[in-house]
Amino acid sequence: MRVNVPTVAPQFLRSRIGKVCVAITGATPAEMLEKANAVVKETSFIEFRLDYLDKPLLALSKFKHFFAENTAATGIATCRRAPNGGKFTGNLAAELEILIKAAGSGFHIVDLELESAESLKKADLQKLRDTGTAIIISYHDFSATKDLEGIYHRIQPFHPDFYKIVPTAKTLTDNVTLMRFIEHMEDHSNIIGICMGDAGIISRVLGVRAGSAFTFAAASTGEETGPGQIAARTLIDTYRIDQVDAATKVYGVAGNPIRSSLSPAMMNAAFRRETVNAVYLALQTHKLSDLLKLVNEIPIQGLSVTMPLKQEIMSHLEKTDPLSSKIGACNTVLRAQDGKLYGFNTDVAGITGPLEKRMSLRGAKVLVLGAGGAARAAVFGVRDKGADVFILNRTAETAHKLARQSGSKSIKKEALAKTSFDAIINATPIGMAGQKGAQVLEAKDLNTKLVFDLVYNPLETPLLRLARQQNIPIITGVEMFVQQGARQFEIWTGKPAPEEEMLRVVIHALRQQAEAVAEAPAPAEKKKKKSS
Numbered sequence: 446m447r448v449n450v451p452t453v454a455p456q457f458l459r460s461r462i463g464k465v466c467v468a469i470t471g472a473t474p475a476e477m478l479e480k481a482n483a484v485v486k487e488t489s490f491i492e493f494r495l496d497y498l499d500k501p502l503l504a505l506s507k508f509k510h511f512f513a514e515n516t517a518a519t520g521i522a523t524c525r526r527a528p529n530g531g532k533f534t535g536n537l538a539a540e541l542e543i544l545i546k547a548a549g550s551g552f553h554i555v556d557l558e559l560e561s562a563e564s565l566k567k568a569d570l571q572k573l574r575d576t577g578t579a580i581i582i583s584y585h586d587f588s589a590t591k592d593l594e595g596i597y598h599r600i601q602p603f604h605p606d607f608y609k610i611v612p613t614a615k616t617l618t619d620n621v622t623l624m625r626f627i628e629h630m631e632d633h634s635n636i637i638g639i640c641m642g643d644a645g646i647i648s649r650v651l652g653v654r655a656g657s658a659f660t661f662a663a664a665s666t667g668e669e670t671g672p673g674q675i676a677a678r679t680l681i682d683t684y685r686i687d688q689v690d691a692a693t694k695v696y697g698v699a700g701n702p703i704r705s706s707l708s709p710a711m712m713n714a715a716f717r718r719e720t721v722n723a724v725y726l727a728l729q730t731h732k733l734s735d736l737l738k739l740v741n742e743i744p745i746q747g748l749s750v751t752m753p754l755k756q757e758i759m760s761h762l763e764k765t766d767p768l769s770s771k772i773g774a775c776n777t778v779l780r781a782q783d784g785k786l787y788g789f790n791t792d793v794a795g796i797t798g799p800l801e802k803r804m805s806l807r808g809a810k811v812l813v814l815g816a817g818g819a820a821r822a823a824v825f826g827v828r829d830k831g832a833d834v835f836i837l838n839r840t841a842e843t844a845h846k847l848a849r850q851s852g853s854k855s856i857k858k859e860a861l862a863k864t865s866f867d868a869i870i871n872a873t874p875i876g877m878a879g880q881k882g883a884q885v886l887e888a889k890d891l892n893t894k895l896v897f898d899l900v901y902n903p904l905e906t907p908l909l910r911l912a913r914q915q916n917i918p919i920i921t922g923v924e925m926f927v928q929q930g931a932r933q934f935e936i937w938t939g940k941p942a943p944e945e946e947m948l949r950v951v952i953h954a955l956r957q958q959a960e961a962v963a964e965a966p967a968p969a970e971k972k973k974k975k976s977s
């Protein structure tokens with residue numbers, strides 16, 4: 446049967462394409478089409494990675510059928526070579542034949558790598574142009590973000606419909622370099638700019654804000670076609686990329702590691718619920734100077750600060766609240782109306798808030814396990830509310846020091862069985878998913894009216910299970926996580942935080958993570974699969 450696919454002139458393409466193009470991979474045409482049929486229901490802009498197929502030419506009639514049936518879909522045919530992160534190993538003639546035939550099979554755009562374009566004879570390149578399909582000339586740099594204008598000028602002689610320039614971000618400020626490059630080009634509507642790598646994740650949203658024609662996304666988590674690529678669902682639902690524009694305020698969580706942080710899901714959900722035109726990004730960095738440059742260049746309106754930057758950032762802020770100064774750590778930064786940066790500590794409210802809902806802290810006897818950053822917030826926070834605090838830490842000297850600084854007492858493990866408390870707070874990582882180490886407390890040590898575990902992944906930690914078994918009321922680390930985030934939202938926006946929505950999103954994300962871990966093949970099984 447003859448299948449006719451209506452052609453779309455390149456100048457009309459812009460009105461058809463959205464901000465997100467979903468990359469489809471698969472070992473067989475059937476697998477790719479199955480994924481494309483699912484994706485196209487929500488996102489009509491699709492890149493078929495033909496380089497994933499053993500015999501791409503044989504698959505083209507099937508793709509032609511797909512475009513005939515999905516007339517609203519816009520397709521890019523890509524034959525990415527191995528040095529550029531793809532799987533294609535054929536020669537230049539084979540690559541050209543695939544792209545020309547793809548153009549004749551209903552694809553609206555073909556992606557030709559700059560290196561290929563530069564190697565092709567003029568007459569051969571003309572054959573691709575004669576198909577009438579739009580052309581992307583793409584360039585990838587897996588080592589750095591450098592000489593973007595030089596790359597642009599190498600692409601320019603080919604007069605493509607789109608310039609795709611994809612460097613690698615080694616620092617957060619590499620994203621600024623990419624954004625400034627896009628913004629400064631006279632006509633940037635045909636530039637697609639993305640930084641690869643974990644430090645470049647933010648460019649997947651900010652590139653579009655700076656004017657990138659569109660961005661690429663993975664069909665689902667685990668199907669990324671480039672380092673740092675985000676799943677389409679996350680870009681659309683969490684980051685609301687379709688609504689991101691030059692007026693969108695930028696916030697973020699900064700630290701290292703940050704890729705699996707639940708803060709972007711929680712805070713973006715809060716912005717969406719309260720219809721705040723803002724986006725909250727994961728800012729992967731361990732260098733404060735890199736972060737501060739980004740914060741001032743974008744500019745960023747507010748930050749959640751995590752390890753290892755909570756202490757170091759304080760001396761770079763205009764002022765911090767008294768609790769941050771006492772604790773020596775700040776987890777929240779606000780850019781105030783005067784343009785200056787101010788520091789707060791909402792970890793404290795994340796701990797005292799849930800406790801005060803259940804008890805009065807004045808005169809309460811509280812045991813804190815640990816003497817690190819979270820423990821400092823707990824100790825100073827409950828001391829400030831008038832509690833009598835005892836500290837137990839693996840390294841006794843650190844416990845003594847914190848006790849001296851905060852007017853608390855340190856306590857030995859042996860004394861626990863004979864001492865009763867109003868609340869026990871775990872501020873060590875014991876019980877955290879993937880964390881090895883023996884439980885600090887046993888059943889006989891839980892002489893308390895309440896157990897609060899700051900660890901929030903898993904939802905029910907071994908310590909909380911032990912407490913439940915003894916009918917001791919508990920507070921989960923998720924409650925602290927949501928409360929500290931809710932207070933940040935309020936500091937930034939001046940609006941009450943949608944706490945229920947934030948809690949719902951975090952619990953959903955934690956359950957999904959737990960399911961993914963449960964479904965993942967055991968290490969031995971994984972090994973077997975790779976080598977087969």
Ligand code: NAP
Pocket residue numbers: 752792795814815816817818819820838839840843872873874875877881882883885899900901922923925926927929
């Ligand atoms: P940190 O500064 O590294 O401090 C860790 C503390 O735990 C130190 O006192 C350390 O003792 C102790 N510790 C570490 N491993 C131990 C082990 N195997 N056995 C006994 N004690 C051990 O970390 P942090 O920032 O305070 O965070 C602690 C935990 O709090 C995190 O793992 C996280 O799960 C949780 N947290 C939750 C939230 C939330 O929003 N729910 C926020 C922040 C933190 P030494 O002094 O002997 O090293």
